[in-house]
Amino acid sequence: MAQQPLLELPEFKNASTGTLVVKEPLNYWGGARVQLKDAKNSEPVYEPATGRVLCNLVPCGQEEVDQAIQSAHSAYLKWSKLSGMERARVMLEAARIIRERRDDIARVEVINNGKTIIEAQADIDFAWQSIEFYAGIAPTLAGQHIQLPGGSFAYTRREPLGVCAGIGAFNYPFQIAVCKSAPALACGNAVVFKPSPFTPVTAVILAEIYKQAGAPDGLFNVVQGGAETGTLLCHHPMVAKVSFTGSVPTGKKVMEMSAKGVKQVTLELGGKSPLIIFKDCDLENAVKGALMGNFLTQGQVCCNGTRVFVQREIMPQFLEEVVKRTKAISVGDPLQAGARMGALITRPQLDKVLEYVRKAKEQGAKVLCGGEPFVPDDPKLKGGNFMSPCVLDNCKDDMTCVKEEIFGPVMSVLPFDTEEEVLQRANNTTYGLASGVFTRDIARAHRVAENLQAGTCYINNYNVSPVEVPFGGYKMSGFGRENGLVTVEYYSQLKTVVVEMGNVESLF
Ligand SMILES: NC(=O)C1=CN([C@@H]2O[C@H](COP(=O)(O)OP(=O)(O)OC[C@H]3O[C@@H](n4cnc5c(N)ncnc54)[C@H](O)[C@@H]3O)[C@@H](O)[C@H]2O)C=CC1
Numbered sequence: 001m002a003q004q005p006l007l008e009l010p011e012f013k014n015a016s017t018g019t020l021v022v023k024e025p026l027n028y029w030g031g032a033r034v035q036l037k038d039a040k041n042s043e044p045v046y047e048p049a050t051g052r053v054l055c056n057l058v059p060c061g062q063e064e065v066d067q068a069i070q071s072a073h074s075a076y077l078k079w080s081k082l083s084g085m086e087r088a089r090v091m092l093e094a095a096r097i098i099r100e101r102r103d104d105i106a107r108v109e110v111i112n113n114g115k116t117i118i119e120a121q122a123d124i125d126f127a128w129q130s131i132e133f134y135a136g137i138a139p140t141l142a143g144q145h146i147q148l149p150g151g152s153f154a155y156t157r158r159e160p161l162g163v164c165a166g167i168g169a170f171n172y173p174f175q176i177a178v179c180k181s182a183p184a185l186a187c188g189n190a191v192v193f194k195p196s197p198f199t200p201v202t203a204v205i206l207a208e209i210y211k212q213a214g215a216p217d218g219l220f221n222v223v224q225g226g227a228e229t230g231t232l233l234c235h236h237p238m239v240a241k242v243s244f245t246g247s248v249p250t251g252k253k254v255m256e257m258s259a260k261g262v263k264q265v266t267l268e269l270g271g272k273s274p275l276i277i278f279k280d281c282d283l284e285n286a287v288k289g290a291l292m293g294n295f296l297t298q299g300q301v302c303c304n305g306t307r308v309f310v311q312r313e314i315m316p317q318f319l320e321e322v323v324k325r326t327k328a329i330s331v332g333d334p335l336q337a338g339a340r341m342g343a344l345i346t347r348p349q350l351d352k353v354l355e356y357v358r359k360a361k362e363q364g365a366k367v368l369c370g371g372e373p374f375v376p377d378d379p380k381l382k383g384g385n386f387m388s389p390c391v392l393d394n395c396k397d398d399m400t401c402v403k404e405e406i407f408g409p410v411m412s413v414l415p416f417d418t419e420e421e422v423l424q425r426a427n428n429t430t431y432g433l434a435s436g437v438f439t440r441d442i443a444r445a446h447r448v449a450e451n452l453q454a455g456t457c458y459i460n461n462y463n464v465s466p467v468e469v470p471f472g473g474y475k476m477s478g479f480g481r482e483n484g485l486v487t488v489e490y491y492s493q494l495k496t497v498v499v500e501m502g503n504v505e506s507l508f
Pocket residue numbers: 167168169170171172194195196197225226227228229230231234245246247248250251253254267268269270271301302303405407433473478
């Protein structure tokens with residue numbers, strides 16, 4: 001009997017905070033959810049807002065990873081032979097279904113991830129837009145014709161890589177699965193995706209949607225698990241490329257393992273990005289930018305501008321306004337429309353963030369607001385991983401909170417005097433994912449953008465990442481790009497064909 005898609009099951013349809021229990025298998029290959037034979041290594045996955053068990057994660061071992069990759073490979077053989085127009089048609093249908101089911105997918109994402117519904121809806125909108133964008137590009141993929149002497153010529157073909165593995169982080173589960181699969185599929189590849197073990201639920205919904213849209217069985221597969229399953233993907237000889245989103249230490253391991261098989265790698269890693277606010281800025285916009293650059297997804301965003309450099313003359317006004325607005329952020333049930341901050345991903349992650357705040361105080365920072373565990377009034381949320389968003393003043397460049405990626409709602413504010421000084425301090429980090437500058441001086445804005453060592457620089461805004469704009473890191477924040485036209489280069493390879501129209505001129 002055909003499986004009923006997850007989103008149509010009654011428990012998914014009526015899901016609200018504290019009610020969803022997922023019993024259906026979350027691994028997916030060969031066009032269907034797969035129940036693993038051996039569930040002995042299964043681990044509970046908790047709902048961040050309640051601390052309740054949401055599902056049990058059954059990790060894939062060698063045999064299952066191999067099955068998923070074989071299934072991807074057979075789909076690749078068919079999919080790669082389709083024209084770009086044919087691939088686009090399937091992708092556009094997938095985008096349409098996602099758009100139609102946007103609120104349902106967003107609700108499940110909230111329950112699994114803990115972010116607020118308003119953010120999850122934006123993430124799902126990003127997802128269908130990304131698939132639409134790459135569907136539009138699929139028919140345009142083409143090579144070049146190069147005229148040679150004597151009527152001979154060469155041409156290039158932009159060809160897919162084969163089976164691409166995607167490994168995702170927990171903070172944008174559905175969106176990351178799409179950011180990797182949309183360009184990969186547009187170029188003619190097949191994908192095996194491993195979500196974070198903390199957020200296993202929505203990737204399989206994406207798999208079901210691709211199938212419903214007409215993708216061949218095996219084109220997009222999901223293998224669940226943690227480091228071990230990820231390792232199996234990186235080592236598998238039939239995987240042509242690994243696209244990884246996660247922390248720097250794991251990214252290094254992924255690169256090392258992939259190097260053994262000379263696999264292509266894209267690394268979307270962490271950051272400790274600078275946001276520079278000059279005294280000639282529009283202060284209200286700068287404050288809004290600092291909040292958007294620090295508190296989305298409970299601060300668990302790779303490109304967050306967590307080192308906020310403020311020119312000394314406007315520091316008092318900036319702090320007053322930023323603290324007032326931070327205190328007004330409503331923390332609570334992420335499925336409530338009014339909530340603006342939900343729960344952190346896990347209890348250990350919450351403890352880690354609170355420890356960063358404690359250490360910051362010990363090193364001399366001043367907590368202007370927040371930085372404490374938060375227990376909402378609603379009894380069902382008592383076991384959730386909530387904390388109050390935090391602003392730290394009196395920060396110095398050598399403090400731990402300024403140097404390390406906290407991955408929680410903690411903003412460190414630092415004074416500066418001159419442009420030259422702030423650029424030097426902003427760049428004094430091994431990371432280079434993003435950066436931002438607020439100023440009304442147009443020449444200064446572009447000069448600062450040029451001199452910041454980061455893959456993205458936002459001028460007079462922060463954390464704006466539309467699908468058509470490339471995104472990725474400098475330095476230890478990784479390499480390769482996601483989003484935008486350039487990403488097709490990371491999911492395809494160029495074949496050169498040389499055609500002789502005359503006789504072979506042999507030296508022998
Ligand atoms: N640059 C970007 O686009 C983004 C970067 N990130 C970064 O991700 C990090 C937070 O995400 P986490 O999920 O905590 O990262 P993580 O590095 O702990 O895990 C990421 C993924 O790697 C897998 N993994 C762990 N060990 C592995 C191994 N040895 N081999 C293969 N796979 C392995 C995990 O199971 C998970 O799926 C932060 O540093 C954040 O900045 C997050 C989102 C976007």
